[in-house]
Amino acid sequence: MPDLTDHMPDTSFLEKSMDLLKNAHRVHSFVLDCEGNPLSLGNNGYGQLSSARFFPFEYREPIGGLLCTADDEKILDAAEPHIRVCMEGVNTLLQRELEIQQMSSEILDISEYINFLFQLEQKLLGIRKLYDFCALLVSEVSGKIGADKALMSVRDSGDDTISIYRNLSSGEAAGIMMQEPFSLALNKKDTVLSTLKDGTSVLVSPVVVKEGGIGCIAFLRSPEKRFFTAYEKKLVGIMNHSISSTVETLRLYDNLKQLYLNTVKSLAAAIDAKDPHTHGHSYRVARYSMAIAKELGYAEELIADIEISAYMHDLGKIGVSGALLRKPEKLTEEEYEEIKKHPYFTGKILEPMRLPDFIVNTAVQHHERIDGKGYPYGLSGESIIPSARIVAVADVFDALTSDRPYRPGMPVEKALDILCRGIGTQFDRTMVGALLTALQKGERVKELEDIYPSLNLTDAALFDRFLGEWFTEPAE
Numbered sequence: 001m002p003d004l005t006d007h008m009p010d011t012s013f014l015e016k017s018m019d020l021l022k023n024a025h026r027v028h029s030f031v032l033d034c035e036g037n038p039l040s041l042g043n044n045g046y047g048q049l050s051s052a053r054f055f056p057f058e059y060r061e062p063i064g065g066l067l068c069t070a071d072d073e074k075i076l077d078a079a080e081p082h083i084r085v086c087m088e089g090v091n092t093l094l095q096r097e098l099e100i101q102q103m104s105s106e107i108l109d110i111s112e113y114i115n116f117l118f119q120l121e122q123k124l125l126g127i128r129k130l131y132d133f134c135a136l137l138v139s140e141v142s143g144k145i146g147a148d149k150a151l152m153s154v155r156d157s158g159d160d161t162i163s164i165y166r167n168l169s170s171g172e173a174a175g176i177m178m179q180e181p182f183s184l185a186l187n188k189k190d191t192v193l194s195t196l197k198d199g200t201s202v203l204v205s206p207v208v209v210k211e212g213g214i215g216c217i218a219f220l221r222s223p224e225k226r227f228f229t230a231y232e233k234k235l236v237g238i239m240n241h242s243i244s245s246t247v248e249t250l251r252l253y254d255n256l257k258q259l260y261l262n263t264v265k266s267l268a269a270a271i272d273a274k275d276p277h278t279h280g281h282s283y284r285v286a287r288y289s290m291a292i293a294k295e296l297g298y299a300e301e302l303i304a305d306i307e308i309s310a311y312m313h314d315l316g317k318i319g320v321s322g323a324l325l326r327k328p329e330k331l332t333e334e335e336y337e338e339i340k341k342h343p344y345f346t347g348k349i350l351e352p353m354r355l356p357d358f359i360v361n362t363a364v365q366h367h368e369r370i371d372g373k374g375y376p377y378g379l380s381g382e383s384i385i386p387s388a389r390i391v392a393v394a395d396v397f398d399a400l401t402s403d404r405p406y407r408p409g410m411p412v413e414k415a416l417d418i419l420c421r422g423i424g425t426q427f428d429r430t431m432v433g434a435l436l437t438a439l440q441k442g443e444r445v446k447e448l449e450d451i452y453p454s455l456n457l458t459d460a461a462l463f464d465r466f467l468g469e470w471f472t473e474p475a476e
């Protein structure tokens, strides 16, 4: 049963007081637990029980009290002021104990929050995309504070809005964000703990970067549950304060990436412009390459790198004479040797840019062949980086299906026939197969949606035919 000793580690004050009551006031006293059982504390013996008074200890739950006995009521009357002084002392000690307990539990909460924030930071460190960052943040913090619903809405560097909704539809989220706590948080530039019109408890934090408020993050708890506490508000506030700089960095990073990609695209367009007949070639090769990589299940980051490589694959043509590139007649052997240098030049141009090897090698190796008869290095089979084998297929498919001065763009069927016949010599079987399955899906593949309609395609069933003919294992 709960008693005083559970909550007061040092009982010497009480024991001295009990001695004093006995020796100076002839009052025997006993400490009782919450059910009235005596403890051995003070060791006073039971004495006379003819006159007795009970003084409860003041605590948040019943923990018993002090039972004082004497030979008669007069003795107790005379001693009562002294007993009350003694009880006041004990109750003050109990209050202090309560405060210490409260503080310890708060310190524990805070240290748990600090630990959570540290773990969260570790998880967020490796993230490079603003969307992924927001999604992880919303999910982790919701779990920690027991939010039923959550949302985050921030503007990215291109002024597009990134929205993360947890257990909320976009319509519900829009309605919630119109409510007062949101405008209040944005105005105060601080975390707000409040309730929505339907009694939902809400914690809203504005996301503020150098240029000002760019959105908010909010956590909601159903009306039938307890409200968020001041501690949960503190946690969200600290978390929000510490993410602002990362959000800023990710937005800048996105911006730089966009700038970088635009520069690459302009460079590619400049190369394409050297030869008016290859207009848009780099763009289309990038699209086909991305579609193939996606079909093969490549990670988004790798697909983004392949896109850059594909845009830059012919960068080395800047070192080849424009007259030669535009020549409609068949090239002499010497001229062809000159053209063959362009992937090597691509490597030389990219070298000082300190780009990842993956991007450079993909671009440099796009004319290598599986049988080793390609250029510039004559690599073969597995020694050609897979992404270069992808760009090789995309490059030839676009070259065949686009109009050239000496011939119109080939029908898709003819181009696929050439690609399939080149499997194992010029092309990698897997990459050709992936192009076929991507083309079969057509405009449903996001990467192909704007180039697919311009293909000379008369029979959509031809992909099935090619897949059946070239990619089905013969029955035993």
Ligand SMILES: [Fe+2]
Pocket (backbone or CB within 6 Å): 313, 314, 342, 366, 367, 395
């Ligand atoms: Fe090329």
